[in-house]
Structure formats: structure tokens, C-alpha cells
Amino acid sequence: MSETVTLARHGQVAVITIDNPPVNALSHAVRKGIGDCLAEADGDDAIEALVIYCAGRTFIAGADIREFGKPPQSPSLREVLAQLDEFRKPTVAAIHGTALGGGLETALCCHYRVAASSAKLGLPEVRLGLLPGSGGTQRLPRLIGAEHALDMMTGGKPVDPATAMAWGLVDACTDDELLKTAIEFADLKITEKNLPRISERKVANVEAGFFAAYRKKIARRTRGFEAPERIVQCVEAAVSVSFADGMRKERELFRLCRDSSQSAAMRHLFFAERQVARVPDVPKETEVREISKIAVIGAGTMGAGIALSCLDAGLDVAMLDKDRQGLERGRATIEKSLAAAVGKGRISDTQMQARLSRLDLIDDFAALADADLVIEAVFETMAIKEEVFSALDRVCRDGAILASNTSTLDIDRIASATSRPEDVIGLHFFSPANIMKLLEIVRGARTSAEVIASSMRFAKQLSKIGVLVGNCFGFVGNRMLYGYGRENQFLLLEGAAPEYIDQVLTDWGMAMGPNAVGDLAGLDVGYKVRQERTDLPDDPRYYRVADMLAEQGRYGQKTGRGIYLYDNGSRKPIADPEVGEMIRREAERLGVEQREIGGAEIIERCIYALVLEGAKILEEGFALRASDIDVVWANGYGFPRYRGGPMFYADTMGVEKVYDAICGFAERFGPQYWSPSELLARLARDGGTFAELDKE
Numbered sequence: 001m002s003e004t005v006t007l008a009r010h011g012q013v014a015v016i017t018i019d020n021p022p023v024n025a026l027s028h029a030v031r032k033g034i035g036d037c038l039a040e041a042d043g044d045d046a047i048e049a050l051v052i053y054c055a056g057r058t059f060i061a062g063a064d065i066r067e068f069g070k071p072p073q074s075p076s077l078r079e080v081l082a083q084l085d086e087f088r089k090p091t092v093a094a095i096h097g098t099a100l101g102g103g104l105e106t107a108l109c110c111h112y113r114v115a116a117s118s119a120k121l122g123l124p125e126v127r128l129g130l131l132p133g134s135g136g137t138q139r140l141p142r143l144i145g146a147e148h149a150l151d152m153m154t155g156g157k158p159v160d161p162a163t164a165m166a167w168g169l170v171d172a173c174t175d176d177e178l179l180k181t182a183i184e185f186a187d188l189k190i191t192e193k194n195l196p197r198i199s200e201r202k203v204a205n206v207e208a209g210f211f212a213a214y215r216k217k218i219a220r221r222t223r224g225f226e227a228p229e230r231i232v233q234c235v236e237a238a239v240s241v242s243f244a245d246g247m248r249k250e251r252e253l254f255r256l257c258r259d260s261s262q263s264a265a266m267r268h269l270f271f272a273e274r275q276v277a278r279v280p281d282v283p284k285e286t287e288v289r290e291i292s293k294i295a296v297i298g299a300g301t302m303g304a305g306i307a308l309s310c311l312d313a314g315l316d317v318a319m320l321d322k323d324r325q326g327l328e329r330g331r332a333t334i335e336k337s338l339a340a341a342v343g344k345g346r347i348s349d350t351q352m353q354a355r356l357s358r359l360d361l362i363d364d365f366a367a368l369a370d371a372d373l374v375i376e377a378v379f380e381t382m383a384i385k386e387e388v389f390s391a392l393d394r395v396c397r398d399g400a401i402l403a404s405n406t407s408t409l410d411i412d413r414i415a416s417a418t419s420r421p422e423d424v425i426g427l428h429f430f431s432p433a434n435i436m437k438l439l440e441i442v443r444g445a446r447t448s449a450e451v452i453a454s455s456m457r458f459a460k461q462l463s464k465i466g467v468l469v470g471n472c473f474g475f476v477g478n479r480m481l482y483g484y485g486r487e488n489q490f491l492l493l494e495g496a497a498p499e500y501i502d503q504v505l506t507d508w509g510m511a512m513g514p515n516a517v518g519d520l521a522g523l524d525v526g527y528k529v530r531q532e533r534t535d536l537p538d539d540p541r542y543y544r545v546a547d548m549l550a551e552q553g554r555y556g557q558k559t560g561r562g563i564y565l566y567d568n569g570s571r572k573p574i575a576d577p578e579v580g581e582m583i584r585r586e587a588e589r590l591g592v593e594q595r596e597i598g599g600a601e602i603i604e605r606c607i608y609a610l611v612l613e614g615a616k617i618l619e620e621g622f623a624l625r626a627s628d629i630d631v632v633w634a635n636g637y638g639f640p641r642y643r644g645g646p647m648f649y650a651d652t653m654g655v656e657k658v659y660d661a662i663c664g665f666a667e668r669f670g671p672q673y674w675s676p677s678e679l680l681a682r683l684a685r686d687g688g689t690f691a692e693l694d695k696e
């Protein structure tokens, strides 16, 4: 018998314990171990009931993702779960931590489920571009109904035991010792004559038209993404055909998902988001500084969003602004967001009050003396930042971390306004700061390892993904955005309508089109940054449309007019023929010939511009790995997760093909923007990939 799975007797009840750290994934050894233990327990007449339990921090968190893409090893999870489903004595899953994917599918093959009240239960396969492939799509709707099951499987979000109890997903929930409770529960079921077997149930009635309506409900959020539609098809089968036929359907569709490039892309991001925390010259043992008192300087949209993100994470926040009015506005922004969260049932009123009670409004730098971390979020102007950092240097205690939320400015120059550059770092949040997962952590030339390690841990405290980047203009994300935006701007001048470009790119999977994003962020913001820059290309076409709109006061949503029109505060963009005409005249003036432009060209120019800039960033050492760049784009810029990020996408397309297209653009549009990087040329020549480069 395997050591990772053991069988022990507690009176008439036997306990199968799985011990496969860190998350008890269903590796080959675990599957085999469970199968062997089931066979032993089945043949032992002294055993009257069975509990499945896990050692360590969690119940089974799913199939072992590392095994996907490798030759399958028998027994499969399906085979083991069929054995469990048919077990003749009462079976109880004792769930703590996270019962996810194949873990929850295992629990669904037991007759009963007992959960610790802190547990989470979910089928998150969709986040890996998969569907539950060991009966989950057939058993879950039989137990909790088609709609809840679809929500859990197409959204991938786990539920808590209270919800699970209400839906009938678990039979008991406990604050006491879990294993003891589960054994007692199993003991009581020994005499039960009719053991409930989910596979023998029918799905509760669904109304005619239910699936069509459900597809419509998820259409926007799942555009271009294959797994959710396949999950719906599996649940349709659960409703309309036998359990055995439904299982066959699930198997067929699971295989399609497993072998798809979409799932490969999402698995790539899963590991990339964990790899990103590893920084070669900042070892795991690096000491981290305690961060509990935060100060945020600037109570504008960004400052208030950062403060809210810290409050959500349970930290104390002091928010500083020049005047009382600014501070009150910042507090009002925070209150409004919290009230909206209460309205949506995400937090309770008490939780909202608790967060607000940890917020302190201050207007004097002297009050920052005991902050562990100060985050500056004032205007994006170097002179102002320098002033703030020199003031911080005077008042902050030794060991405080001094961070700037700059999105473009030179961290080393900001650091040189202090006498302690080793304590200065960039913490670049993305708007809305309390929602977006990405935090770019910008390392200056002298930032200490301790400050980097503490900042990476701080990102975790905020439930964000911290990506360490180097100090170049725009860092990783915004530097790449410049190339992407530039192509959008050129395409506009060349005759592509803004709504057409946006449609093509959102159909391709981007969360929003670049023109809608510009209007949302405010066209005045980019305009101001470009005005401050002295290194822009000498090209009258460069961001010309955006500049023209900003100069006319068409800032976007906030002024009701940008590249699109907006009706009375609505956020729905409406195409504006006046803008089309304005662009046409400007193109004529600049001698740019307008023409019909197809979707394929829009995608290639915008996305390959990202790949090219990403390759240059890697080459220049401003990102540690290609996969870090993917993490930035998937979490900060709405790049479709099922395409894995720009660098993974280049690998999927073939680096050589991307390189050839870039060389073609260099010939057609001139080398100024399209001269390929050395690295890209080398990978194309050697048949290499960015993924292999990361392994070197």
C-alpha cells in the first residue's frame, strides 16, 4: 500500500487518509492508493463505514495539473471514483481547506459530505480551460440543480459551507474537530438501508428554454472561450440522457478541452502566477518587514482605490491630502465603493463599518512617523514626487518602506530625493485599484532585497499578484501598451473605424477594445504624459487622433464625449460620425491614405506590437521571464487568459511566423516601429520558444 494513502480503523469506521503535500492533488500514487484502500475496506467485514480524509492544510485540491500533457497512468480518476461510487458501505467525505475539482468530484462519489465551517468547495476546472472530467458535470446538477451547478462550473468560484448546506451539497458542517465529527456521522449511518447515491438521482426539472437563457446570460463574459459552452453541453446531457451516456459525453468534451491550446494557455498562467513570486537574487529566506500601518498620499481616484484595497485586506490606513476637501472626497469615494459592495451582498454592513473605522484622514506629514509603508499616489509629475519623497525622508521612521505608485516615472530619480534609496520602491497599482489583481513592483537600482521581499508579500496580503519589473519608461505593462495603442492610432488614421477595431479585438478576447479603454481612462491622462515626454518619435501621426480629441476637450466618458459619445452618464459607447470625419480630414492633411482594413491585420498589428516590445523588455532585462510579462497582461490589461498572455501567444502561433510578420510590417511601414529585436530573431532562427527561454 502506498504511503501517501493509508487506511486506519476507528472501531467499525475506517478512515482513508491522503497525505500528499502541498495540496493533496490526485497524483498517480494517490489514485492508486485510494483504489487499494477501497478494495481492502470492501473485503474487510469488520469495517462497516468509511471516511475519506486528508492530512495537512486541505482536502484534495484537484487532479495533479502537472500530469496533464503526459501519458496517462492507470488507474484513472474515473476508474477509482467508479469504485467509490459503487462502494456498498456508507462513505463520508470529511472536508477541510479547499475541496476543488477532482477533490470535490471525489466527495460527490461519497454518500455523505461533512465540512469544516471554514472549508471551500468548488469545481474551478474552467479556470484551467477544462471541465470537471470525473463525473462532476453529471453529479453536481443531480445534487444541487442545473442552475447552481452551472454557476459553480462556468464561474469556477468556490462556495462556503453555509451556501453548500443550503443547496444540499454538504450534509453537515462543523466547528468542532472535523475527523471526529465525520467518524461519528459515519457511525450513525451504519444501519442506513438506503444509501443515497448521486449517480442514481435525476436532475430536478428545468424549464423549457433554460439552457438558451443560460447561454445568453454568460455569453459576454465567456466570449471566444470554449470550456463554458462545453460545460453547458454536459449539463444538458445530465438533464436529458442516462448517467452512463452523460459520463460518455463528459469524457469526450473533457478530452477536447484538455488537448486544446486554450487549456494549455490557462495552465501556463496558473504556473506562471506562482513562478512570478520567485526572484533569483531575493531568496525565500530574505527577511520581510512587518507591514500593518499604511499611509497613502493623495486622495484622488488612485489614492482612494489603494487605500480601499488595504482596508479590504484588514490593514490600518492613514490617507493624506493637502486639504480637507480632497480628503473628504477621497473618503466619499471609499464609502461609495463599500456601500456598493454591501448592496451586492459581497460584504455586510458591519464589515463596511469595520473597514471605515480603520481609515484615518490626515493633512500633516508629521503624522506619518509611525507608518510601516507609505504609498505615494499624487500627480504624475517628477517635481511633485521629488518634493513628497524628500518630505517623507524627513518624517518617516527608519525601516519604513517608501513607495511610489508612478506608472511611468524613473524610480531611481524619485529615490534620489531621499537619503535612503534602498527603502524606495515602485508599487504600480491598476485602476480600479481595489479590484485589479496586478501589482507591478518596480525595483530601483538600489532597492534592497528586504524591501523587494516585503513588497512581494504585501501584494499577497492584498490578494494581488505582485510582478517584479525593472525601472524603464512605463515599466513592463505601460511600455508595451504604448506599442499596442500606437498601432490602434495608426489604424484609425488609415481608415479603420474605432468601433470596428474594438469589436475585432474584443471578439479576439480582449476584455475591452483600446478605444473604449481610452475613453474610460480619460484621454487627457495620456495626453499629459505625452506632453511631458521628450523622447517621443518625431512623427506627426504618432497618437495624433488621441491628441486631437484631448485638445478639443473630448476626454472620454467623464466629459460625455471622447472617441465615442455617451448618453447622459451612460457608459455605453456610441459611434460618432463627426469623429470619423475628423479623422478622415486629418489623414488627408497628413497624407495618410485611407483603405479597407481587415480584422486579421488589426489583430496582427496590435498583438505583435505587444510581442515585439515584450521581447525587447526581456532582452534588456526589465522582466525576469517571458511568463512574468504574460502575468502582467492577463491580470492588468484584460488580455484573454485562454490565450495565455502575449509571449505564450507568440509561442502558440510559432515565433518564426510572428517574426516574419514583424519583418513584413518593417518593410511595409518602415523600420522605425517594427525593427525586430535580436532575441526574437534568434528564437525564430533556432525554432525556439519563450517558454524554453524561461527554463534556461
Ligand code: 3H9
Residues within 6 Å of the ligand: 022, 023, 025, 061, 062, 063, 064, 065, 066, 077, 078, 098, 100, 101, 102, 103, 105, 124, 125, 128, 130, 131, 132, 133, 134, 136, 271, 274, 275
Ligand atoms: C481537475 O481536477 C480535473 C478533474 O476534473 C478531472 C481529472 C480527470 N496540481 O496556489 P498555491 C501547487 S483540474 C498540481 O501557491 P495556495 C502549486 O503549483 C484541477 N499542483 O497555494 C504550488 O506549487 P509550488 C482543479 C498544484 O494556498 C503549490 O501547490 N483544481 C495543484 O495559495 C501551492 O499552491 C484546481 O484548479 C494541482 N491541482 O492555494 C485547483 N494545485 O509551491 C488549483 C496547487 O511549487 N489550485 N498546486 O509553486 C488552487 O486553486 C490553489 O493552489 C489552492 C491553494 C487554492 C489549492
